[in-house]
Amino acid sequence: MTRRVLLDVTPDRIAAAARRVMARCDELARVTAAPGSIERVYLSPEHARVNRLAAEWMREVGMRSWQDAAGNQMGRIERASDPDPAAPALMLGSHLDTVRDAGRFDGIVGVLMALEVVRLLRLPGESAVGLPFPLEVIAFSDEEGTRFGKALLGSSAVAGTWNDSWWTLTDADGLTLRQAFLEFGLDPGRIGEAARRPDQLVGYLEAHIEQGPELHRSEQPLAVVSSIASARRFQLTVEGEARHAGGTPYDMRRDALLGASEAALAVERICAAEHHIIGTVGQFEAFPGSVNVIPGETVFSLDLRGEFDGERDRVWDAISRELDEIMGRRSLRWNAREIHNAPAVRCAPLLQDVVREGITSTITDTAEEPPVIFSRAGHDGMAIGSIADVGMLFLRNPDGISHHPDEAVSGSDVALGIRALAESVLGLAMDKN
Known part of the structure; x- marks a missing residue:
C-alpha cells in the first residue's frame, strides 16, 4: 500500500492539538441549560455562549469569524497565494448543539478538530494557508433538532433549502421558531443570506465519532464513511x-x-x-x-x-x-x-479517497486498508450534500454509545484523527493543483 505522508509536523504538535480538543470538549460541556447534564439547544443562551467561544478560537488560529443569518458560527482563512475573499473554500466542521442529557463529543469533537487542522496548516506568522483554496470552519447550530423537532436547520439554511413553513414550528413552551429567531437577535427576513452556492465550495469534510460499535469491535481507531443513512x-x-x-x-x-x-x-x-x-x-x-x-x-x-x-x-x-x-x-x-x-447521501469518491489516504498515511503500523463504514446516524452533510461534495472520517467510540453521558473518545484517537484529517486536506490540495 502506498503511504503518502504530506504533513510535516512533530508528534508533539499533534499531541498538543489533541489535548486542546479534549480540554475544550470539557469546557463546552460546562455550557449547559441543565446543571448536572449537557443540554444546548438552538437559539438558546447556551447556543450564544458556545458561538462566542468558537469565534474566539477561530480568531486564535488566524481566521476571520462571523455568525451567519441562521446562527451558525463561521470562520475563514484565505490562501496565501492570490488571497481572494470570493474564492471557493474547503469547508470543515460539525455541530455544537446537543440532545438532552448528551455526551460531550457528538459533533463538538469535529468542530474542534477542524480548528486544529487550520492551526497545523496555517503558514508561520501569517493568517493564511499554503493551499490552492481557502479553508472555512463551520459550527452548525441545530443538527439535532432538539428544540423545534426539525433536524438540520442550520445546515439546511447553508444549503439554501430552508422551508418557510418551519417558521411556525414551536418548542415545548409554545414559542415559535420565528419568535426564537427574533429573541436571539436574528432577522427571519434575512435567512436567505446564510445560503451558499455550489461554486463557493470546494467540498465539505467532517470528522465525527462513530455512533455505533463497528470500530470498537474491530479494534480500529479511524474509518472512511461511505454514505449517510x-x-x-x-x-x-x-x-x-x-x-x-x-x-x-x-x-x-x-x-x-x-x-x-x-x-x-x-x-x-x-x-x-x-x-x-x-x-x-x-x-x-x-x-x-x-x-x-x-x-x-x-x-x-x-x-x-x-x-x-x-x-x-x-x-x-x-x-x-x-x-x-x-x-x-x-x-x-x-x-x-x-x-x-x-435521502441517503453518498460521500464523494474523491473525498473518500483522500480520507482513506489520510488515514493510511497516519496509521503506519498496519498493511490493511482502513475500514469503510456506512453511517446509520444523520449528519449535517446530508443537507450540505445538495450543494457540495461531502466526505467524512469516523473516530472510534468505545462501546458505540452516543447521545448519552457515557459517550467517549480517547485523546490518542483524536490525535490520529487530527493528523488524518490534515493529511486528507493536503491530499485534496494536491489533487486540485
Missing part, C-alpha cells in the same frame, strides 16, 4: 375506545395502547430481518392516561433509516401492511404523519 420519521396515531378498565370485558375492548405496542414489536421484527435497515420507536404516549381507563388513543414515533432510499421505503410499506393487519384484528384505526424525510 436515508431517514424517514413518522408520528403514528392509533385510535380505539376509552372505557372503564374494570367494567369492560376483553371481547369488547378496543385498547389503543395494546395495538400500538404490538405495532412497535412488529417494527423491531421487520427491521431486524433486513440488512442495513434500522427502525426505532422512541416516543410513546397513551391517552387519556388514567390508571383505571382503557387507552382510547396512543401516539408514538417511528424513526426509520436505511443505506438506500428504496430499501427504506420498501420496509415502510411492509410495516404499513403489518399495521393494517394488527389494527384490523383489534378493531382499531391508525394513521401516520410523516415529519421528516431525508
